[in-house]
Amino acid sequence: MTQLSSTAETATDSAREALVARLTEVLGDAVVGSYIKPGLDVWVRVRTDAWRAAGHAVRSHLGMDYFDFLSMIDWLPSPFGKGEDDPTEPPPERSTEVVQGYTGGDTRFQMLARVMSSSSHLGITLKADVPDEPFAVDSWIPVYAGANWHEREAHEMFGVSFVDHPDLRNLYLPTGFEGHPLRKDFPLLARMVKPWPGIVDVEPIPAEFDQDAAEEPAEEAST
Amino acid sequence: MSMLSVTVPYWGQSIFRVVGVLLAVLLPAGTFVYVYLFKMVSFMQSRLGPMEAGPYGSMQLLAEVGKFLQKEDIIPERADRRIFAMAPIIVMVSTFVLFIVVPFGPDAVFHGGPQGITAGVFLALALSSISVLGILMAGWASSNKYSLMGGLRAAGQLIAYELPMVLSVLGVVIQAETLDMQGIVVKQNSGSIFGIDWLGNPYILTQFVAFVIFMIAVQAELTQNPFDMPVAESELVAGYMTEYSGFRFLTFFIAEFATAGAFCAIASTLFLGGWGLPYSWFGWSADSIGSVGNWMNVVGPLILFGKMMALGFVIFWVRFTYPRFREDQLQKFAWKVLIPLSLANIAVTAILKVVF
C-alpha cells in the first residue's frame, strides 16, 4: 500500500482537523499550537496549566478512551555529543540552542502524551511546556488510571513532579539513585568510562615500541 | 517359616524380614522412578530422558542417590533443627510400615503373630495418615513462608482426602466380609462373578466406583497432579520440601515414590486380586491357604509387582497430563463430590450384599 489516494488523504485530513477544531472549542485559548501530518498524525500543544484539563477534554469530548503513553522530551542538545569524543583532545564546540519540534514551545522540557480512540482508531499527541520553576505538572491519574506508572517513570528519568500523584517513587531505578538519567546533561556513563572504540586508542604506547628511527636499527641488530 | 524345607533360626528369619522390607520398599520406588519418572514422562513429552548414566540411562537412579548423599547438609539458620531433621524420617517410616500389611504370596506375609495381622485394611489406612504429621513438621520447621504455605495446604488436602479413601475401601470390606488382606485376596481369586469362574472375582468389577474414588484419593494422598498444590512447582518452588537438600531431600523423594508403590500394592490387593491368579485355573480350594501351591510364594510377588506397575502407570500418566486444582476447588471436590459418592457406594454395596 503506497500513497493514499487524494480523496482518502483529504478524508483523514478532515477527521484530524475536526479533532483539533473540537479541542480548540472545548479548551479555548489553552491550545497554543497544532500540527497535522495528513494521513499520519496530529500534534496539539496546550498551556502548562491546562494539562489535566486537556486530558479530560480529549477523553470526554474527543472520545479518546485508550491511554497510549506519557513521557517527556528534553530539547537541549547533548553536551557530550554521541560519546565519541577523543578524551585526549579538548571537547569540541557544540550548539546549546534549545530548538523544539512540531508545534513549537518555549521551554527546554516538554510533556508528551498520546491517546487513541478505540472506536474511530484515531490518535492525538499532546504536548505541553514545562517551566523550570516550578518543575511540575498536574498528574493525569484522575483522567487515565494507567498514567500512574508512566508518570513515575517520567519523574525518575527527568525529575519532573506530578501534582496529586499518590505515590511518586522510583519505578526502574533503585531508591536513593541520584540524578535523572534521561536528561541530556546526565552523561551516559558507559561512554564516559570508555569512549566509543575506533576513534582513539586510549592506551599509551609502551616505551620500547616508540617511533624513534635512531633506535630501531640498533634494536634490530641486537635481536 | 515353612516355605523352605529347611528350618531357619530366628535370627535368620529376622534378617530375611529386614531385607524383605527393604527390597519391598526400595525396589518399587526405584522402578517407579526409573520407568515412569525418567522414561515414560520423557517419551510422553517427546524427549528421551536421561541416557548417559548406564545403558539407556538405567543407572541414573544410582547416580542420583550418590549425588544426593554426598551433598552438604544445609539447615536454615532459623529453622527448628530437631523437627527439621525428624520430618523426612517420619514420612519414610510411615511408608515402610505401610508395606507390612500387604501380602506378597500365600505364605510370604509379614506376620504380626501366629494369626498374622487380621485387621490389615484398618492398619493400612491408619498408618498412611502418619505422613501428614511429617509434612506439617517440614513445612513449619523450615522457617520459610513458602514452605509454611505448602505445609498448610498439604495438611488440609491430605486430611480431606483420607475420608474418601477409607469410605471407598469399606465397600470392598463389606463385599469380602473380612478386614484381613490375605482373606480379601483369597476371596477375590476363589470367587466367581455371574457364574464365570475363570476370571475370579476381582473387586474392580463390582466396586468400580470405589476403585475410581480410591485412585483419586491416592493421587491426592501422594500430592501428585492434579492435586499437587502443596508442591506447586510454579508457585511455591517446592512447597514444604523447599529447604531440604542432600540426603534429607532424598528421603522425601524415595518416600514419595515408595508410598506410590505402597498404595498401588494396596490397591491391587484390594481391587485386582493381589498376588493371586484365579483359583479355578489350578483347582485350588478356597478354604485353606495351604492348598495353594508353594511355587506361588515366588511367583506371587512378581504378579503383585506387575499389577502394581499397571496401576502406577495410570497414576503417573494422570500426573503428567492434568493441570492442578486450586486449593479450594480441591477441597470442594473432596467434600462435596467424593465423600457423598463413596457413602452412596457403601449403601448400594450393603443392599446388594444382603439381597444377593
Next chain:
Amino acid sequence: MTLMSDRNQLAYIAAQAADSRVNVEIETEGMTLNIGPQHPATHGTLRIVARLDGEQVVWAEPVCGYMHRGYEKLTEVRSFPQVTTLINRIDWLGSFANEVPFILAAEQLMEVEAPPRAQYIRTILFELSRISNIALFLGDMAAQLGAVTPVFYAFRDREYVLNLIEGATGGRFHPNFDRIGGLKDDLPAGWIDETKAVMKKMRNFCDEMETLLVGNEIFQHRTRGIGIIPAAVALQYGLSGANLRASGVDWDLRRDQPSPMAWNKADWKVWTHPDGDSFARYWVRLQETRESTRIVDQLLDSLPAGSVMAKVPRIIKVPEGEAWVSTENPLGEMGYYVVSKGDTGPFRVKIRSASFNNVSISSWVLRGVYVPDVITILSSLYFILGDIDR
C-alpha cells in the same frame, strides 16, 4: 449442643475476630509474601510484593526494573542502523517484530517506502515471530497451571519456526534483518515451501493445544472467571493486544491502522472474546496463532517479485521531524516516538512497550484473589521482562 445464647455469643466473638483480622493493618495480621524476583512463575526478574490474608491477596504490587537497560538513553548515542540491533532485544521472543515500528518511523521521516516485496517479507517475518512468541505462551501458561507436558510440545514445534527465521535472516532469536528502505537480503531458495510445511505443523500444534488444554475441565476451572478485566478499565490502563481483545474490544492495529505493510493483502479475521478473564486471553491468543499461519500462507502465495531494498543513501541521515508508528506486536501495541534532528542518529526515542501497560494493571486486578490465581492472571496477561523494563 450449645444454648441459643451461647451460640449467639460465639458468633459475635467470631465476627469480631474476623473483622479485626481484616480491618487492622498491622504487619502481624497478614503475611507479606515476596513472589520473585527469582521465581519459576515470572518470566524473568519481576517481583510481586503481596500482602496475604490466609490464601487471599489483600494487595499486590509489582516491582520492576531488575532488568532496566536504559534503552532510551542508549538510542541517543547510536546511529539509526545501530538502534535496530539494540531494539531487537526488547521483546526477545518475537524480536523481528520489535524492529518494524522503528524502521517504519524512520522511513516515514525520510519519506521512503520499501518496495512491495520487502513489505510482504516483512509482514511474513512479523507473523512468524508472532507465531513463535505465542506458541511459547500457549505451552507456558499450561506449565504455570501445573500441566507439565504441553510446554515441551510448544518448544518442540517452536523450533521449526525458529529454524525458518534463521534460514531467512541468519539469527534465531535476534534477526536484525530490517533496514531503512527494505531488508538486508532476499529469501533463500526453498524457503517458501519449507514455510508452508511448517505452517501446517503449527496449525496441528494449535489443534493439539486446543484439545489438550482448552477442553480440559481443570484448566477451565482454573481460568474461567479469574482476573476479569472490563473493557473500560483495560482501555484506561492502555492494555493492548490479545488482552484487550479478550475483553471484547474489537481493535487490531493490523487491520485498523494504515501502514506500509502487507496485512491488508490477506484475508483474515480478528478474534475477540466477551469475557475478559484468563481463559479468554488464552483462547484469543490460540485463535490468533492459527490465524497468523493463514496470513503467512496467503502472503507467500501472492509474494510479488522485485527488489527488497529501496534506494537509500549509504550514510543515512534522517531529516528533522517527529514520527510515531505503532504496530500490533505479539505482546500488544508496540510503538516508537522518534525525534530526529537531521543527524545520523535519533535525538530521542520514546519506546512504548506493550508489557509495561499490561503489567501496570496488576495491582488493580490482583486484589482479593487467591495466591494460585495470582500466577494464573500474571501468566495470562503475558509479559516479557525485557518489554517491561526496556
